[in-house]
Amino acid sequence: MINIVYKTLFLKGEEGFRKAASWSKILFLASALLLFVKPGLTPAVVVFAILLVLSAIWPGFEWFVSGVLVSAVPAFWFSLTAYMSGILGLPGVGLAGAIVIFSRTIAFSILILFTASIISPVRVSNLMLRLKSPAYFPLLLWRTIPYGLKNTIDSLQIGVLKKEKAYKRLAPAVAIMLEYGGYIEEYNWFKLESKPLSNLPSSTSVKYTLILLLSSLILFTLCILV
Template identity: 60%
Template sequence: MTSVVGALVGFIYRVFFLKGEEGFRLASPWVKLLFLASSLYLLTRQGFQPALANIATVLALSLMWPGFEWFTSGFLISLIPAFWFSATAYVSWLLGLPGVSFTGALNILVRTLSISLTILFSASTISPVRLSNILLRIGAPSYYPLLVWRTMPYGMRVLLDSVQIGVMKGEKPHKRLAPAVAIMLEYGRYVEEYNWFKFEGKPAAPLPSRGSVKHTLILAVASALEIALGALFL
């Protein structure tokens, strides 16, 4: 059980928090939206091929950035809902209840995998710095995205440490939530104390954010390709 929890935490860390302000996070936000829209457009087409094409595109992009570790972790995490949905639908069919045949289950597997990978990839390209600047523009506390991306990996490590120590002590993983929460509460108290002027003050200007023409172009080409494939599969 611990190794499952540990593996899941590791996958989530690699998918969302492995990289800093680089790669596709520096691509134009409009092109990121375009890519998301083109992926969803491709997925509106019937059959395996459009979904497989989208999976191949997302995985190819992920190998460019964030890299191989994202590729494997993102793929494995996406397989969880994909297998769950397809297997339950198929088993249901086998039991004579409303469900789908083997081919239908395979279709569910591929399409869920495709949707999940698209969502994970798009989420990992969100730039906390740009998000922070948007919040600053609308007058909201702009430190939120920075703090969330800063704190989540810390919280995940604490939870993992706590669960693993629990196993050494012969305890079940669920019993270890309380110590992890206690540490995060303490973390919150200290962060509030030492950063009070950052929370109560307001930045005089948006954070400097770089753009990457290279990554914008790659994402734009990938979007164009998906739209073309979508038209082809019509």
């Protein structure tokens, strides 16, 4: 499940909603957060339903199910602790409140995962180029994070086989990532120290832009009605 979410974040190219116009992504996120400000279960259900439809279009229903299952872990913990606090006489919530916390946490987590998945490192690089900032860093970051995560997971799995505690395996993983970073800095010194002459090629999809725009209009309308 985590691998599916991980692959969508870092191993997908310029496809799907990543090709939507940047303003449509910002508008969609703003409308969803504006609806989330309203209390209760209804905003969470609406955002969850819209994300289900969008995820079925891209990156796929399998990604959505994986994201829900991954998000269910912190959601269950938050709702359980709030409910148990109420039972023990501490500031907490009842069963209905726990269900609301669970639902809102899952919906918000899926929203964050979906937003992160549709960010285009190519567009971010082009934006940084216009701002006269280091334009190669977003692309390098999108390529080095998966390597770092893979090394960390491998190191933890080795620790399980050797019956070592998890914190003892962090130092080897960090050492490998630092070495890898040194290689990148050495081999790409000229690119990192120079400025790109032109923007990286990227295309905008009218289809995905209109889908996000329609979703944003629905969310804005519900913000008024709810």
